Amino acid sequence: MSYMEMFVALLAVILFASVSVMMNRAMLEQYDLLVNASAYLQASHLNHSILDEIDSKLFSKQLAFKNITTQYNTTRTLNLQHNGGTYNVQIAAAYSDSLGVPLTTPEVNMIYVRVRTTTTTAGLNQPVVMQRVYTKTHLNL
Amino acid sequence: MSIILDIIGSVIIGSLLLLMLITFQYRMQEAGDRYVFMQEMTEHIDLAAVKLNKVIALAGVGFPANTTVVHAATDSLVFNTYWNYETDSLQSTPVTISIRLTTLPSPYGKTLVIRQDGVPLNDLGYIFWVTGLSFKYYDRYDALTTTKANVRAAELWLTFSRASTPTGSPDLINKIQVKCFLMNTYMRGA
Numbered sequence: 102m103s104y105m106e107m108f109v110a111l112l113a114v115i116l117f118a119s120v121s122v123m124m125n126r127a128m129l130e131q132y133d134l135l136v137n138a139s140a141y142l143q144a145s146h147l148n149h150s151i152l153d154e155i156d157s158k159l160f161s162k163q164l165a166f167k168n169i170t171t172q173y174n175t176t177r178t179l180n181l182q183h184n185g186g187t188y189n190v191q192i193a194a195a196y197s198d199s200l201g202v203p204l205t206t207p208e209v210n211m212i213y214v215r216v217r218t219t220t221t222t223a224g225l226n227q228p229v230v231m232q233r234v235y236t237k238t239h240l241n242l
Numbered sequence: 243m244s245i246i247l248d249i250i251g252s253v254i255i256g257s258l259l260l261l262m263l264i265t266f267q268y269r270m271q272e273a274g275d276r277y278v279f280m281q282e283m284t285e286h287i288d289l290a291a292v293k294l295n296k297v298i299a300l301a302g303v304g305f306p307a308n309t310t311v312v313h314a315a316t317d318s319l320v321f322n323t324y325w326n327y328e329t330d331s332l333q334s335t336p337v338t339i340s341i342r343l344t345t346l347p348s349p350y351g352k353t354l355v356i357r358q359d360g361v362p363l364n365d366l367g368y369i370f371w372v373t374g375l376s377f378k379y380y381d382r383y384d385a386l387t388t389t390k391a392n393v394r395a396a397e398l399w400l401t402f403s404r405a406s407t408p409t410g411s412p413d414l415i416n417k418i419q420v421k422c423f424l425m426n427t428y429m430r431g432a
Contacts, residue, residue, distance in 0.1 A: 106248075110255050117262050124266060128273050135276055138284045143418050146291055150421040153295075154384075157395070157423040161382065161432035183376075183399040184417035 136224040140186065144220035147179065147188055148231035151218050155235065165242035169214045169235060170194045188222045201234045212237040279404055279414045283371065287402055290354070290369045291420045297339065297356055298396055298422035300325040303332065307427035308391040314379050318342035319396055321424070327358050327365075343375040354400075373415075374401030380421075382432035394432055397421045 155173060158164035164172065173194040180187050196207035197215035204211070217232040302310030304324035313320035320340040326333045337358050344355045346368075354369040355362050362368055376399040381392040403415040 107251070110251070114255065114258060117259055121262055121265065124269060128269055131273055131276055131280075135280045138280050139416055139418075142284060142288055142291075145288075146418065146420045149295070150423075153299075153421075153423045153425075157425060157428040157432075160425065160428040163382065163432065181419055183401075183419040 133224075137226050139184075140222050140225040141229055143181070143184060143186065144188060144222060144225060144229035145231065147190060148218040148220055148229060151177075151190060151192060152216060152231065152233045155216060155233075159235065159241055162242045166214070166235070166237045169216065170196065173216055186222050186224075188220055191219045191221075193217045193219075197234060199234070199236075201232060276414065283402060283404060283414070283416060286371065287400075287416060287418055289366065290372070290400070290402075291398075291418060293366045293369070294341070294356075294398060295420060295422045297327065297341070299425045300327075301339065301424045302426040302430070304336065305426075305430075307394070307424075307430045307432055310424060310427050311390040311393045312338065313340075314377070314388070314390040314393050314396075316376055316378075319377055323426070327356075327363055343372060371402045371404050372400060373403045374399070374417075382428075393424065394427050395421055395423045 155164065155169060159166065159169075173192050175192050177190045177192065178187065179190060194214055194216045195203040196211040197203045197213050199213055201213075201215040203215060214235045214237075215232055216235065217230060220229045298319075298321075301321040301323050305322050309322065311319070311321045318340060319342075320338060322336050322338055324332055324334070324336050326337060327339065338360075340355075340357045340360075342355060343352055345351065346353050350370065352373050354372040354375055356367050356369075357363070378397040378399070379387050379393045380395040380397065381387040381389075382394045384395070387393060397419060398421075399417070399419045401415065401417050403413045405413055
């Protein structure tokens with residue numbers, strides 16, 4: 102085998118190695134997508150459960166409507182035993198209009214509160230945000 | 243002599259390239275499988291979690307809070323309600339809903355089954371690819387409880403798994419935990 106032939110063969114190996122590396126990177130990116138999808142699912146259900154928790158406490162009158170903004174402006178760190186992840190949930194409650202747009206100067210006896218939950222965790226590309234507008238009724242405290 | 247060396251060199255390089263192609267093939271299969279898993283399972287898990295949340299939210303319609311839950315074990319939940327899940331409407335006679343993992347005949351394997359008076363629901367009554375289910379129960383103060391009269395929320399630890407491609411890869415497993423509130427028990431004052 103002449104030097105030229107060996108050189109060409111070497112180039113071929115380098116070419117295939119490069120293709121292999123690119124393929125592997127694409128696979129890893131796809132795996133990242135899978136991790137992201139799983140984390141997104143879990144995060145969205147955590148958000149959902151926190152918003153449901155407020156609903157349930159309002160129903161049972163364990164939570165007064167006016168106390169949503171004081172009790173649900175907080176951050177929770179949840180260590181999920183089953184799937185092994187740590188999720189940080191930022192909860193922000195604010196008086197708003199009926200469409201959920203927060204009011205800069207809340208008036209007396211406001212009847213709408215918007216609660217927004219933002220969850221982050223390792224492997225999640227974008228924070229998962231969910232919000233719900235709560236309306237004061239005669240059933241609430 | 244040089245011809246023999248040429249042949250040996252060519253065989254080595256050819257084998258190397260062949261091995262790369264075989265690796266590509268296996269990787270492609272795995273990637274395809276993961277892609278299918280991601281598409282189908284993510285949607286399936288979300289649907290299952292939303293369905294279970296809806297079913298549990300309507301537990302105890304028409305019942306006092308402390309008599310809603312009939313059976314609260316780590317592997318199953320049974321409760322009373324006047325809500326008919328088949329017709330999605332209130333009815334005058336109560337029904338009993340059970341949620342538990344059941345082993346079905348081959349090829350189905352383990353399946354999460356939601357039964358209304360012993361009959362699986364038509365709409366997502368069978369939730370496939372669930373290999374693990376565990377319940378934890380909370381009282382009105384969000385403290386863990388094992389007393390059925392005090393149950394106001396249930397946390398489901400679900401494990402979904404699906405066989406990988408026949409390349410010897412391990413099963414694809416996804417876990418999720420969902421907390422579902424028995425909303426009607428809260429509406430009855432918890």
